[in-house]
Amino acid sequence: MTMFAVATIAVLVTIAMVLLRALLGPSLFDRVLAGNTVGTLAVLTLALIGFVTGRPEFLDIAILYTLLNLIGTIAVLRYFKMADPVNPEQAKE
Amino acid sequence: MDMIVDIASWVLLVAGGIFCLIGGIGMLRMPDMFTRLHAASIIDTLGMGFIVLGMILQAGFTLVAAKLIIIAALILLTSPVATHALAQAALHAGILPKLKHDETDGHIAGEDGSSKS
Numbered sequence: 519m520t521m522f523a524v525a526t527i528a529v530l531v532t533i534a535m536v537l538l539r540a541l542l543g544p545s546l547f548d549r550v551l552a553g554n555t556v557g558t559l560a561v562l563t564l565a566l567i568g569f570v571t572g573r574p575e576f577l578d579i580a581i582l583y584t585l586l587n588l589i590g591t592i593a594v595l596r597y598f599k600m601a602d603p604v605n606p607e608q609a610k611e
Numbered sequence: 612m613d614m615i616v617d618i619a620s621w622v623l624l625v626a627g628g629i630f631c632l633i634g635g636i637g638m639l640r641m642p643d644m645f646t647r648l649h650a651a652s653i654i655d656t657l658g659m660g661f662i663v664l665g666m667i668l669q670a671g672f673t674l675v676a677a678k679l680i681i682i683a684a685l686i687l688l689t690s691p692v693a694t695h696a697l698a699q700a701a702l703h704a705g706i707l708p709k710l711k712h713d714e715t716d717g718h719i720a721g722e723d724g725s726s727k728s
Contacts, residue, residue: 528628535635547701555651577678588689595700
C-alpha cells in the first residue's frame with residue numbers, strides 16, 4: 519500500500535498548490551479553473567484513499583464527484599456570462 | 612508475475628504523481644489565464660490517466676477496475692468541455708490572451724475601457 523500513499527501525498531501537495539492559485543488568482547476565471555482542477559484532484563484522492571484503506575466503496579463517491587464537478591463548473595460559468603463579472607458594480611446598478 | 616505488476620504500478624503511480632506536481636507548479640508560475648489552462652489540462656489527462664492506470668493494474672479484472680475505467684472516461688470526456696467553456700466565457704468577459712505584440716498587454720479589457728459592453 520506504500521505506492522498509493524506516495525501518489526496520495528503527491529496529489530495532496532498538488533491540491534495545495536492549486537488552492538494557492540485560487541487564492542492569488544487575479545481574475546475570477548482563474549479561481550473557477552482552480553476549482554475545476556481541485557475537483558478532478560479530489561476524485562483522484564477519493565479513489566486513492568479507497569485503495570489505501572482497502573474500501574472500494576469510495577469509488578462510487580468518486581464517480582458522483584466527477585459528475586458534480588462538470589455540472590458545477592458549467593453552472594458557475596453561465597452565471598458569470600449573465601452577470602458581467604468584469605464590472606460587478608455596474609451590473610448591479 | 613506479481614512482482615512485475617507491482618513494479619509497473621509503482622512506475623505508473625509515481626509518474627502520475629510527478630505529472631500532477633508539474634501541473635501544480637505550472638498553475639502557480641504560468642503568467643496568463645489561458646496558459647494556466649494548459650497546466651490544468653496536464654493534471655486532467657496525464658496525471659489522472661497514469662494514476663488510474665496504476666490503480667487498475669492493482670485491481671485486476673474486477674468491478675473495481677470497471678469503476679475506475681468509468682471514472683477515467685468521465686473525466687476525459689468532461690474536462691475538455693469545462694476547459695472550452697471556461698476559455699469561451701473568459702473571452703466573452705473581455706480577458707485577452709497575453710501576447711508579445713499585444714498593445715493591451717493582456718489586461719482585462721474593462722479596466723482601461725477599451726471594449727466595455
